[in-house]
Amino acid sequence: MTARRAPDWLTGWEYAHRGLHGAGVPENSLAAAQGAIAAGMGIECDIQMSADGVPMVFHDWDLARLTEAQGLVVGRSAAELEQLHLLGTDQGPFRLAALLDLVAGRVPLLIEVKSMPGYDVTLACAAVAQELAGYTGALAVMSFDPRVGGWFFKHDPGLVRGLVGTDTLDHGFRSAWRAPGALEQAQPDFLAVDIRDLPNAITDLWRADRCPLLSWTIRSPHLRERALDCVDALIAEGEGLA
Numbered sequence: 001m002t003a004r005r006a007p008d009w010l011t012g013w014e015y016a017h018r019g020l021h022g023a024g025v026p027e028n029s030l031a032a033a034q035g036a037i038a039a040g041m042g043i044e045c046d047i048q049m050s051a052d053g054v055p056m057v058f059h060d061w062d063l064a065r066l067t068e069a070q071g072l073v074v075g076r077s078a079a080e081l082e083q084l085h086l087l088g089t090d091q092g093p094f095r096l097a098a099l100l101d102l103v104a105g106r107v108p109l110l111i112e113v114k115s116m117p118g119y120d121v122t123l124a125c126a127a128v129a130q131e132l133a134g135y136t137g138a139l140a141v142m143s144f145d146p147r148v149g150g151w152f153f154k155h156d157p158g159l160v161r162g163l164v165g166t167d168t169l170d171h172g173f174r175s176a177w178r179a180p181g182a183l184e185q186a187q188p189d190f191l192a193v194d195i196r197d198l199p200n201a202i203t204d205l206w207r208a209d210r211c212p213l214l215s216w217t218i219r220s221p222h223l224r225e226r227a228l229d230c231v232d233a234l235i236a237e238g239e240g241l242a
Helices: 030-039 078-082 096-103 121-132 146-155 182-186 201-208 221-230
Strands: 015-017 042-049 055-057 109-113 139-143 160-165 190-194 213-218 233-236
Touching: 015 030, 015 213, 030 042, 030 096, 042 096, 042 121, 055 096, 055 121, 096 109, 096 121, 109 121, 121 139, 121 146, 139 146, 139 190, 146 160, 146 182, 160 182, 190 201, 201 213, 213 221, 221 233
Parallel strands: 015 042, 015 233, 042 109, 109 139, 139 160, 160 190, 190 213, 213 233
Antiparallel strands: 042 055
């Protein structure tokens, strides 16, 4: 893992998971980002790639859960994705560039680059790095895939990096953060670990070395109480918010 000290802003904020979303305000929407800014919260968001190589703020690989469309996000151009509607609202998928313009350094961003086993992360990482070039606000990139952190360590080493971990969620990267060599490959400045898997011996040692530990997704008062006892910053939504 990296030997540098993580920036103080990282643990000085609570982060709205996929923005501050709720009834009538879809996850990963510009309205959710605006709500988080108004509430004085950092923003956690997800990045998928369009067919024409544009980083889009969207969580799922498939469009069906969140839009009226079918098929993969990567099957449509950025312009086509922007014409869709999120959960029947006037909000739609949007470009990472639009989020950066909206936030403009007012709150910190945690940008999760989505990946799956066998996925070539190179193009996604390079496209995200290009969008982030010149942005002066507080932000970090993170991923379940250690290759993402490794790419940024090599190509944009000044950027804050996080390794996301879970031992519960079966999505292709379950327990990947524990695998031999994962920390060395990802070179993370922080870990963001599933609250269902905390506390544990690895994260206790991580924090003992004064390395930041974040946790997701804090969705209830009970999980919030647990997180406040064993992590340094929360990624929360719904009833898990303060």
